[in-house]
Amino acid sequence: MTLLAGENILKQYSDYIIFEEMSFSIGDNDRIGLVGPNGIGKTTLFEIMTGNISPDQGKIVKPKSSLIGYVEQEIIGHDNTILIDFVATAREDLLKLKADIDRIAHELEENPESHKTLEKLGNYQHRFETEGGYAFESEIKIILAGLGFPRDRFQSRMSSFSGGEKNRASLARLLAGRSNLLLLDEPTNHLDIESTIWLEEYLKSLNKAYIIVSHDRTFLANTIDKVWEITSKKIDQYFNGFDKFLVEREERRRLKRHIFKHQQDEIRQIEYFIRKNMAGQKTKQAQSKQKYLERMEKFDLPESEQIGPSFTVEAGQRSHNLVLAIEDASFGYGHRPLLSDVNLNIYRGDRIGLIGVNGSGKTTILKTILGEV
Ligand SMILES: Nc1ncnc2c1ncn2[C@@H]1O[C@H](COP(=O)(O)OP(=O)(O)O)[C@@H](O)[C@H]1O
Ligand SMILES: [Mg+2]
Structure with missing residues (x-):
C-alpha cells in the first residue's frame, strides 16, 4: 500500500529552485534514510510531505488511511x-x-x-x-x-x-501516537548513546514506515533499508541499506563520469568537424551536425564533483605538542564531585569523543577546561 506519493514536484524560494520534477512514493513498510548536504532541502521535503508547505507545481497524494507523524519544532x-x-x-x-x-x-x-x-x-x-x-x-x-x-x-x-x-x-509523543508514517528530522540530536541505541531497537520493532534524517551514520545503518539522496533537485533511490549505499553511490558516480567524458569527447569531435566544414563543400553535413549538437541531451558531472570554492588557512606558530594536561582533578559543583581522580593529557591533533549518559558531567568538563567552572 502507498502511504504517500509526490508527483512532479517543483518548489522554489524566490528564484532558487529546491526541487524540480521530483517524484516519490512511500510504501507502508519503507524505512528510508533521507540524505544530502545541509541546505539541500531535507526539512523542506518533510514540510511538503506533511502539507505544512505547498509545492509550487505538482501534487502530493495522500490516502485517507495515512497518518503522518512529525515533530513540530516547538511545543506550544x-x-x-x-x-x-x-x-x-x-x-x-x-x-x-x-x-x-x-x-x-x-x-x-x-x-x-x-x-x-x-x-x-x-x-x-x-x-x-x-x-x-x-x-x-x-x-x-x-x-x-x-x-x-x-x-x-x-x-x-x-x-x-x-x-x-x-x-x-x-x-516520545510521536512514537506513542498512531501515525503509520513517521518523519524524523535528526531524532538523535538530544539523545545520549544509551537512548540512541534504545531508539534504534524501538524503531526496528515498530510496524510503521519512517523516513529519517540523521548525521549519525551508525544510527542510519542500523535503522533503515533504503536511502533517498537528494541530488540534482530530485531524489535518487538506493535499495540496499546505508552501507551499500555508499558503495553503490560511488559506482553510479563513476558511471556518470564515464558517460560525461564520452559525451564531451563526442562534442569536441563534432565541433571540430563543424568548424572545419561550415564554409567548405560539406556545409550541409556541418549544418545537420550543428542541429544534432543542439538537440543532444547533455549530461552533467555528478553534483559532488562540480567545482566549488576552496579555502586555505595559514597556520600560525605551532605551540608545544601537549595542549592540555589534567592532573588529579575532580569535576563538579561545590562538594558534589561528578568525577574525581582524573588524569589526562591532550596532544595536538587529538580528536576526542566525550561520551556518557545525560547528566554525567560532559558539559561540566568542557566548562571546567574553559575556566568557566
Ligand atoms: N522559508 C524559506 N524561505 C526561503 N528559503 C528557504 C526557506 N526555508 C528553507 N529555505 C532554503 O531552502 C533550502 C533548503 O533548506 P532545508 O530544507 O532546511 O535544507 P536541509 O534540511 O536539507 O538542511 C536552503 O537553501 C534554505 O536556505
Ligand atoms: Mg534540515
Missing part, C-alpha cells in the same frame, strides 16, 4: 501539563474514552441500580481495552524511560524541562 501551550499526560495527548481518542468511562462510572455511583448505565460502562471499558488503552499507559512509560527520562520526572510539569528535554518529550 503545554507548560502546565505533566510529562506523562503530554505524551498521552498522542492518543486523543483514548483520552476521550477514558473521560467517558470516568463520567459513566460517576453516573453509576449516583444511580447504582441502573442496568443500562452498568452495561454502558462495560461497553466503554471493553472498547478502551480493545483500542489498547491499558497497554498504551505502560507503553508511554517504556518510551519515556527509553528516551532517558528518569521515573521521578514523569510527573513533572513541561515548563520544568529544558529545550532538549522538551524535544525528547515530543519524540
